[in-house]
Amino acid sequence: MESKRKAPVVGADEGDPAPAPWKRPKGGDWEVDGPSHFEEELALLDEVEAEMALEMKESQPAPDTVLLGSLISSVGNPKWQRPPAPRINPTQDALCFQQVELDYYVGVPVPGMPGATQGPVPILRMFGVTAAGNSVCCHIHGFAPYFYVPAPAGFQPQHLSDFQRELNGAVLRDLRSNREGLSRAVLAVEMCSKESMYGYHGQRRLPFLKVTLALPRLVAPAKRLLEQGLRCEGLGVLGYSAYEANIDFEIRFMVDRDVVGCNWIELPPGKYRLRPEQLMGEPPKELAKASLCQLEADVGWADFISHPPDGDWQGIAPLRVLSFDIECAGRKGIFPEPDKDPVIQVANMVLRQGERDPFIRNVFTLQSCAPIVGSQVLCYSQEAELLKAWAEFVRIVDPDIVTGYNIQNFDLPYLLQRSQTLKVWGGALGAACRGVSRSRPPQVLLREYKLRSYTLNAVSFHFLQEQKEDVQHSIITDLQNGTEQTRRRLAVYCLKDAYLPLRLLEKLMCVINYMEMARVTGVPLGYLLSRGQQVKVVSQLLRQAMKQELVMPVVKSEGGEDYGSGEYYDVPIATLDFSSLYPSIMMAHNLCYTTLLQQGAPEPRERSDRPVYLLQRRAQDDTMDCKGHQTVRRDKLPPWVPTSSTRCLRKLLNPTGTGGRVAHAKEDDSDLLCNRVDISQLVINKELPARAHEYDPPQATWLRRGEALGAGTLGRARPAGGCCLRCWPCGPSLH
DSSP states (O other): OTTTOOOOOSOSSSSSOOOOOOOOOTTSOOOOSSOOHHHHHHHHHHHHHHHHHHHHTOOOOOOSEEOTTOOHHHHOOGGGSOOOOOOOOTTTOOEEEEEEEEEEEEEOOOTTSSSOSSSOEEEEEEEEEOTTSOEEEEEEESOOOEEEEEOOTTOOGGGHHHHHHHHHHHHHHHOSOOTTOOSOSEEEEEEEEEEESSSOOTTOOEEEEEEEESSGGGHHHHHHHHHHOEEETTTEEEOOOOBSOSSOHHHHHHHHTTOOTTOEEEEOTTSEEEOOOOOTTSOOOTTOOOSSOSEEEEEETTSSEEEOSSGGGGOOOOOEEEEEEEEEOOOTTSOOOTTTSOEEEEEEEEEETTOSSOSEEEEEEESOOOOOTTSEEEEESSHHHHHHHHHHHHHHHOOSEEEOSSIIIIIHHHHHHHHHHHTOOSSHHHHHTTTOEEEOHHHHHHHHOOOSOOSHHHHHHHHHSOOOOSOOGGGHHHHHTSOHHHHHHHHHHHHHHHHHHHHHHHHHTHHHHHHHHHHHHTOOTTHHHHSOSHHHHHHHHHHHHHHTTEEOBOOOOOOOOOOOOOOOOSSOOOOOOGGGOOHHHHHHHTOOGGGOOOTTOOOSSOOOOSOOSBOOOSSSOOOBOOTTOOOOOGGGSOTHHHHHHHHHHHHHHSOSOSHHHHHHHHHHHHHHHTTOSOGGGSOOOOOOOSOGGGOSSTHHHHHHTTGGGTOSSTTOOOOTTSOOTTSTTTSOOOO
16 A cells, blocks of 8 residues: 555646646536546555455455445444454453553452442442454452541541541531442541652651542542541540542552553463353343453552553553544534534544554535545435444444544533434443543644644645645535535545645654553553643652652642732742653753752751762763872963863863763874964963062062063064073973
8 A cells, every 4th residue: 555555646746837727617617527546545545455355355345435325234344343242251351451541430349359348438440452353341349448637746647446436427418419428438447657759858757648439429528627627535536637648549559569551461260250241132241341441451550560561561552543523514613513414424534543544434424425445435315324324333343442533522412412412322332442442633733833823734735745635615505405426525535634644644754652651650641631741750659659668748739819919039039849850850950849948947967077079960061179290370371272271171161971072182283383373372361550560479570670671561462582481591480
């Protein structure tokens, strides 16, 4: 395919102007003579697939055009489906997959799994893909949220039960609606030794209380109640400062189990259970599949293996990337509204990660449409049938990543609201997209690139030297109301809009880059686009803090006061922003949370009055103290000497190796010996503006001895062989 793909036609040659844009023919004819470049590319894709099918003796592809009103299940292409799931014996076979998304939900306890046995429990859920391309959903049980508070003075282990009972009652009374029927909000309180990350403590650990709660949403009220003050028998009413109470539940789990974004997870034999398939008409099973994934398993939070992304575990599973685009029949001069304007076409392109060309290319159209070589056209007479068929298509394809240009702000919300207006299904599309990572090229481009325009047409031309099909938004409704050929032209336009985001993802390597970023920072793939920089820094800090028994405090943001008057400060004011101390700032300025000396803290070491002979700093060149050596004043030397000395000192103070220093010294010596140095750089300029007897040093008297030779004023040169500052009869040598 690489050799067959044609280059985009922008101009005939670099010096030739681009071809004139297509203009609407007169007389109301919307048809265009001749196929476009994109149609030729679709035809080439179809030829390549046909050749591969003949070589591999595959079945014939589905027809290019499907009759009106046909259900998708009766004509669905076999290549839409994932490879058949293998038969796995949980007691003998391990299940290994690459996790792509991670979230949690509140469910009921599962018998045989760790964790609470009564009441609602949080259950983590991983979505991933095996190396063979099978989709996996893994339910992880037994992990509960927790945070730390420092133990007050005099707190003993016998106070733990009273503390837990009082806090549990306070949290339950604070709940406005106990819709889950909680009876135990605080599951456990334990004592441990930790050290605060904030400030210098001399590696001195202090007693802390680890508070474990039943649900993640209870962390915030428990933290607030402890800060306000909690009465404990034998201790009175005390306020507690919270540590690590603002950590997301997913990040907390990933840090504790050393799970990073998009790494490989292995379920060992005998440690997990597979959920059976729930078929239509069968009685409800005790624990049946709850997702559309091919394999669904349950495992304890401490029973799986998280492989670091090194060596053989650096690979990427064959993820399915779906790119789609919709077209709406809007009214003249009015932006489409989902409660009034219908969806007339939905184009889809599906690509396996690692391949160049999409293996699924189809378009769902309202009313009949002429065939398009290289893509499948599915026609429907009713909009409700079109939306139902597209939802079933998404469930069959089971994509791992859904992309498109501006789908998050327009296409997906429009489809959901339109389906609610037509009442065609209840949450079917949401169930189909559950566990799917959504990649948004516009947001990636806004973060990473500075462009003049961020429209799909401008971005595609900038990176791909391609542009959209020439169809104006004002004529979309007219094309839909026309003939099969006009609807075909609109379908080609829609297919191109679904194809370009895939090309952008490939060109900019968005999937690879964001997967590696998720692995390095240790956050889920979806966090990279939906969250900012701080969550990535916090994730990395927590991983290192856990190894050293450090805990991260919850630093309150100081609220802004009312503006009274303004003043000007010419001295910079340092502000301690705990979440904005990024690794680059730490490395550049040698700053860290653990080395901050707070007010009132004693000096960690005694000050010394002994002189420092050599100080250096990597950020910039520093100075060198040469005490103990007799030197010559700089004004007694020719200009070339201090210039050369300054360059030598800069190279000496720059700890990057000795090769450059030696080469520089040899170059200066060679220039001096070969008379390549300008004579003006070797001349010493001296002048005596006052009389000789008015100077205390004897150099003035020595210089006046040569006045008869005309060397006592500025600009006069001492002839060779005459009295000068270097000869012994007139004074000591300056060397």
